[in-house]
Amino acid sequence: MSFTSTSDAAPIARQTRQLIKQATAGMTGKTRGPDPHVRRDSYDVDDSRAQVWRKIEDGTKKGGLAFADALLKTAEEFDVVHKQKGSRGPLQANGIRVLKAIVRKALDFKTGRSEPELLTIMKWTGLSKPAVVGALKRLREHGFLDWVRRSVRAGAKGQAGPQRKQTSNAYFFSFARMRDRHKAFGCGSATS
Numbered sequence: 001m002s003f004t005s006t007s008d009a010a011p012i013a014r015q016t017r018q019l020i021k022q023a024t025a026g027m028t029g030k031t032r033g034p035d036p037h038v039r040r041d042s043y044d045v046d047d048s049r050a051q052v053w054r055k056i057e058d059g060t061k062k063g064g065l066a067f068a069d070a071l072l073k074t075a076e077e078f079d080v081v082h083k084q085k086g087s088r089g090p091l092q093a094n095g096i097r098v099l100k101a102i103v104r105k106a107l108d109f110k111t112g113r114s115e116p117e118l119l120t121i122m123k124w125t126g127l128s129k130p131a132v133v134g135a136l137k138r139l140r141e142h143g144f145l146d147w148v149r150r151s152v153r154a155g156a157k158g159q160a161g162p163q164r165k166q167t168s169n170a171y172f173f174s175f176a177r178m179r180d181r182h183k184a185f186g187c188g189s190a191t192s
Contacts, residue, residue, distance in 0.1 A: 039166060042149040050150045052172040053112035064109025071173070075099055075144050091138050097125050098135040099144060102171055114171040115150075147171045 043050040057063030075096055079089030091099075101124040106116040116124075121132050139145040147169040154165040 039149050042151040042166060044164075045150050045152055045167060050148050050170055052146075052148050052170050053114070054172075056107065056109040056112050059110045061109060064107070067109075068103045068107070071103060071144070072096070072100055075139075078142065078144075090142055091144070092135070094125075094127055094131050094135040095138045095144075097127065098132055099139055101125050102145065106171070112172065115168045116171070117168040143174065145171060146174045 057067045075091055079091040079096060083089040098121060101121055102114055102116060105124055106120075107114045118129065118132060121127075122129060125132065127135070136145065136147075140147070150167050150170055151164045152167045153163065155163050
């Protein structure tokens with residue numbers, strides 16, 4: 001004879017397992033392993049390695065917009081110049097669209113801060129998740145954009161369950177990397 005209904009059994013069993021794991025960890029002095037929902041090479045948002053931003057041009061709106069226009073023009077020209085006959089350019093239209101969205105909607109010129117979530121980029125561009133992820137990879141590969149994965153504290157220390165969770169990436173521009181990548185493609189000079 002059962003004292004609980006079937007719908008109550010699963011949550012009770014889960015809570016019991018969590019309590020047993022907590023008690024065992026407390027008695028053995030072991031700590032939790034890495035959180036399964038945080039990707040490798042992710043840094044806490046307050047970690048110095050996640051502080052990758054720097055002021056865009058002189059930090060003014062006018063200077064920032066000039067930078068944005070120059071970067072977007074360079075990306076569009078790069079895509080046209082390196083397009084192979086019968087195929088798409090290396091950045092493709094989606095890459096240009098994602099770069100435009102990040103530069104125009106998510107870039108603070110005073111600090112260089114840019115941290116839109118993937119879902120936000122999808123909303124701005126009207127693209128699917130695989131299309132945005134692919135566009136970001138191409139932009140990174142060709143030196144137009146880079147990022148650092150970040151995570152934040154999710155729970156209280158000592159509690160069962162994940163202690164950290166993934167958060168939005170910190171996007172930034174690495175001009176030395178862009179210059180090196182463009183030289184490898186045979187370009188004379190790139191935006192500095």
